[in-house]
Amino acid sequence: MNSAELYAEYKTKMQKIADVKYASAVLQWDQETYLPPKGNDFRGRQVATLSEIAHEQFTDEKLGDLLTELLSKNDLSGSEKRNIELSLEDYTRNKKIPADFVRTMSETVTRSYHDWANARSKNSFPLFENSLHQVIELKKREADYLGYEGHPYNALMNDYDKGLTVAIVDNIFNDLKPQLLTLLDAIKNKPQVDSSFLHLHYDKDTQWKLGIELLTRIGFDFEAGRQDISLHPFTTNFNNVDVRVTTRVDENDLGNMTWSCLHEGGHALYEQGLPGDQYGLPLGEYCSLSIHESQSRLWENCVGRGLAFWQHNFNLLKTFFPNQLKDISEEKFYKGINKVQPSLIRTEADELTYHFHVMIRYEIEKALIEGSIMTKDIPAYWNEQYKKYLGVIVPNDQNGCLQDIHWSHGSFGYFATYSLGSLYAAQLYAAIERENKSLEKEVAAGNNGNILKWLRKNIHEKGRLFLSEKLCLEATGETLNPNYFIDYATKKYTDIYS
Incomplete structure (x- = not known):
């Protein structure tokens, strides 16, 4: 032949x-x-x-x-x-x-x-x-x-981001940790912003309708996907025109569902943007989970926790929840959704303390795979690390070591990609801003299309053509540079915390 x-x-x-x-x-x-x-x-x-x-x-x-x-x-x-x-x-x-x-x-x-x-x-x-x-x-x-x-953990991390090793991740985390602590110390000495309005009663069905609308506004195609409820939010796909997202709703926490939808929506936009003519072939698959997480974190945080996004969408939010938000200004809402405070739950953490949630899981997984701790030791080790890194006392297993679904799936080697995804997201968003000086004005006017268009061209349509670092280089002109995240976070939180 x-x-x-x-x-x-x-x-x-x-x-x-x-x-x-x-x-x-x-x-x-x-x-x-x-x-x-x-x-x-x-x-x-x-x-x-x-x-x-x-x-x-x-x-x-x-x-x-x-x-x-x-x-x-x-x-x-x-x-x-x-x-x-x-x-x-x-x-x-x-x-x-x-x-x-x-x-x-x-x-x-x-x-x-x-x-x-x-x-x-x-x-x-x-x-x-x-x-x-x-x-x-x-x-x-x-x-x-x-x-x-x-390290034996290298074999498992390689499944999620080819070429990723303990040495690489340790170096990134060791560099990131003191810079995060510096930011957190500066914020700790400032008056805390108010987020109490997020924890009033928000009807489940109304939240659901809001989530559908937010997904639509960032470009999720409901003719090629759907949303459902699950215990732990996730995204899955069966091809690029059948992509499923799930969320969960807490009637006493508006943020839980809102940023779950935007996060999973970012994953889903990636899957919907993969080349359909490459179905079943590597070029029809995502690059890596670090890059996948960059898409979810970009939409969840760079866009969804940005002031410009809510300059357009805050009125929508008020139409869904007029009583709860009647005395809340756009600026107060923006500051409240970006409140920095150590917490128990990774998926609800702010953008700074989030990385410590990831680091804790990463260290536990390494220790389990190398055999330096046993399964029975997880709750005590987890609680100890949360007190050490975040200064919080874990009250029970549900809000501690049982909060994530990943270990039940056998997804060991995954967690580092969450932090790497945040770093890639900041770098990609900076590249979009460099190319489009009107970006913030567009988002404030409700136009997210140029963000999606850029991601389609530079990330989604590439499939697995490149490894993560090479894809980042092609898209932004540099390999992964964590300083983009530090610069992004410093600028953002200096504004919020004066």
């Missing part, structure tokens, strides 16, 4: 594998939104079977031979060659993991998710401890299968 025929065969194989993976993703989405509790065991079996089938198809020797043959061809287009290179990398990685291990992992995390949900509702870490221990032991085995240099 010639190159075109071989590539067509490759594309067909990859898209069939994608069909199986996304069928599994539909079941997992349903598991966290609508699945009745008694359906859990069969659902675990169904997801495990599909995961095993997809793994077997993707590690088939015939696919490996096809990829090797295609890589030797010199008449492929640039995008075709890049797809083959990336698929061969993925194939080589997946070949290291036995199919029975994939099934075991899938079954274990399905049980683990429901044990976590039960433990969280009953505020009891011991109800989750055993299944979490099983997940951790499997993740250690996975690291050994994959192989690594240096």
Whole structure:
């Protein structure tokens, strides 16, 4: 066969594998939104079977031979060659993991998710401890299968941002930490802003309608997606025209739902912007989770916690909640939503203390994977770190080590990407501002389209063409530079806290 025929065969194989993976993703989405509790065991079996089938198809020797043959061809287009290179990398990685291990992992995390949900509702870490221990032991085995240099945690972080290592993240965090503490110390000595109006009673159904409107206003296409309720907000997709987001609503905290919607909306805009003609192929997939988080943090914070955004949307908010906000000015609202104060919950944290929430989880995961702490030690270690870094006392497991869904999914190696995403977001937003001097005026007038257009062109449409650092370089002219975040935060909070 010639190159075109071989590539067509490759594309067909990859898209069939994608069909199986996304069928599994539909079941997992349903598991966290609508699945009745008694359906859990069969659902675990169904997801495990599909995961095993997809793994077997993707590690088939015939696919490996096809990829090797295609890589030797010199008449492929640039995008075709890049797809083959990336698929061969993925194939080589997946070949290291036995199919029975994939099934075991899938079954274990399905049980683990429901044990976590039960433990969280009953505020009891011991109800989750055993299944979490099983997940951790499997993740250690996975690291050994994959192989690594240096720390075993490197093998797991590589899944979320290729090339990311403990050494890289430690250097970034060690540089970031003192600068954050300097800002926090300066703010601590200033009069605190008022955010009490965010904690009045806000009707659940009305909040829901507000969330839908905010998603629409940042460009989310409801003809190509939907929003639902889940215990922990998340985004998933089955292709670029079927992207699902979820949120949660607290009737005594308007911010919980509002910035959950904007955060997950940022993820969803990325997925909706990926090239549909590359379905099932690497160039139709996101670059990395650090870049994915940059999209959610950009919309949540750079835009959604910005003054310009609310200069346009504050009147909308008042139409939904006229009584709660009748005495609140636009400026008071802006300052209140950017209040800096150490807190218990990561997803509700301000932009500065947020990084300490991430650092704590990162340190715990490293310690668990290297074996320096055990699963049973997590609550005490967590509480100790929260007191050390944030000066807060953790009252219970629900508001402590059970607050995140990630460990129940086996997502070890993920958390550092949250902080990296914030750093990338500030750098990307600075690049957009450099190119568009009228940006703030546009946002204040309700026009977010040029932000989305820039992100589509420079981030979304690139798929996995580049690794994170290279994509950042192409988009902004520099590799990741945390000073953009420090400059952004210093300017913002100097204005808010005078």
